[in-house]
Amino acid sequence: MQIAIVLFDGFTALDAVGPYEPLEHLPGAEIVFVAEEAGPVRAHTGHLALTADRTLAEVTRPDVVVVPGGPGQTPQMGNGRLLEWLREADTASTWTTSVCTGSLLLAAAGLLAGRRATTHWLGLDTLAAFGAEPAGERVVFDGKYVTAAGVSSGIDMGLALLGRIAGDEQAQLAQLILEYAPEPPYDAGSPHTAPAHLVERLRTRSRFTPAG
Amino acid sequence: MQIAIVLFDGFTALDAVGPYEPLEHLPGAEIVFVAEEAGPVRAHTGHLALTADRTLAEVTRPDVVVVPGGPGQTPQMGNGRLLEWLREADTASTWTTSVCTGSLLLAAAGLLAGRRATTHWLGLDTLAAFGAEPAGERVVFDGKYVTAAGVSSGIDMGLALLGRIAGDEQAQLAQLILEYAPEPPYDAGSPHTAPAHLVERLRTRSRFTPAG
Numbered sequence: 241m242q243i244a245i246v247l248f249d250g251f252t253a254l255d256a257v258g259p260y261e262p263l264e265h266l267p268g269a270e271i272v273f274v275a276e277e278a279g280p281v282r283a284h285t286g287h288l289a290l291t292a293d294r295t296l297a298e299v300t301r302p303d304v305v306v307v308p309g310g311p312g313q314t315p316q317m318g319n320g321r322l323l324e325w326l327r328e329a330d331t332a333s334t335w336t337t338s339v340c341t342g343s344l345l346l347a348a349a350g351l352l353a354g355r356r357a358t359t360h361w362l363g364l365d366t367l368a369a370f371g372a373e374p375a376g377e378r379v380v381f382d383g384k385y386v387t388a389a390g391v392s393s394g395i396d397m398g399l400a401l402l403g404r405i406a407g408d409e410q411a412q413l414a415q416l417i418l419e420y421a422p423e424p425p426y427d428a429g430s431p432h433t434a435p436a437h438l439v440e441r442l443r444t445r446s447r448f449t450p451a452g
Numbered sequence: 453m454q455i456a457i458v459l460f461d462g463f464t465a466l467d468a469v470g471p472y473e474p475l476e477h478l479p480g481a482e483i484v485f486v487a488e489e490a491g492p493v494r495a496h497t498g499h500l501a502l503t504a505d506r507t508l509a510e511v512t513r514p515d516v517v518v519v520p521g522g523p524g525q526t527p528q529m530g531n532g533r534l535l536e537w538l539r540e541a542d543t544a545s546t547w548t549t550s551v552c553t554g555s556l557l558l559a560a561a562g563l564l565a566g567r568r569a570t571t572h573w574l575g576l577d578t579l580a581a582f583g584a585e586p587a588g589e590r591v592v593f594d595g596k597y598v599t600a601a602g603v604s605s606g607i608d609m610g611l612a613l614l615g616r617i618a619g620d621e622q623a624q625l626a627q628l629i630l631e632y633a634p635e636p637p638y639d640a641g642s643p644h645t646a647p648a649h650l651v652e653r654l655r656t657r658s659r660f661t662p663a664g
Contacts, residue, residue, distance in 0.1 A: 419602025
């Protein structure tokens, strides 16, 4: 089973690495990082680059597509080559997935119209504008389409997807290896629980360019 | 404030990216990925490389040192150049930190003797053999030494450290941006909650080379 994780300038690193880490525990899986050009691809802060080992043109029929988001996602919504690749890959994929604002790229490619989906909480209105039905869950399955909320939710998505593909026990094993028993030091990870003035500050600052 | 995240062949990607992502929300911070040689450094699965932008020799006095773990950590415990760099960097650091079996490298460098610390649950005995006092918490502060448990705990560590450095509000803002309100699909992230046969399988398979 081939899993393609798509990189582009300005992606958010944890969006990509979050699902990658549990999916590496899928027996026999080949995970390949892809981008328009092979080589290092910078995350949005500029301080980190992940290597794309293959070009989009070289990986045309992955079984699983994973699309991260990030501030760099906005210009990609007008990148016809990438959107065409997503549409083509989707015709053959078993699972088409995203983390954070990666779902806005799937939506821009026309793949989420009429489907239940999610994205970073700052991007839900944009998702709706593409005809998707924003859902309140952290990980949303709608047929073969799996979308996750902001940034860190990709870990939950990766484990849930691993469970669907390889069974609950394999996913539990991965969770144990990753010691994923989270203990956030604050209760500020959702706009429903974070201090209201912080939610408002982010809404004002970055309605259409969420950080994840 | 300069934050150096140390890479070596066979590290676990989430160990490094977990703390990186929240620490990127430290105002004015420069995060630099370092390794013995600059260039792409492969994570333990071989499917992903992160770029080390600077060599260890070029970054000698970071304010914060972050050491990830991973299966590749075991041979590094005999890497005198790396251990010497850790000791030198520690003489000037404000915070010396690790994720997963990265603490075994700190311990091998002689930095954790007599200190409360933690590591991946499979590595706690090894940590004790270096004279550290294994603690049961997910993130352990002992003075300027901050160690985290397995793999995914680096996110919790990064947020907690951000809070100590920049204040609770900045850390809450980062948590909200990262939408870190985790919902693991299983309750198997700790040896205390995972199915016993899976815990036993991992203990048998990899006592001294945990995957994280």
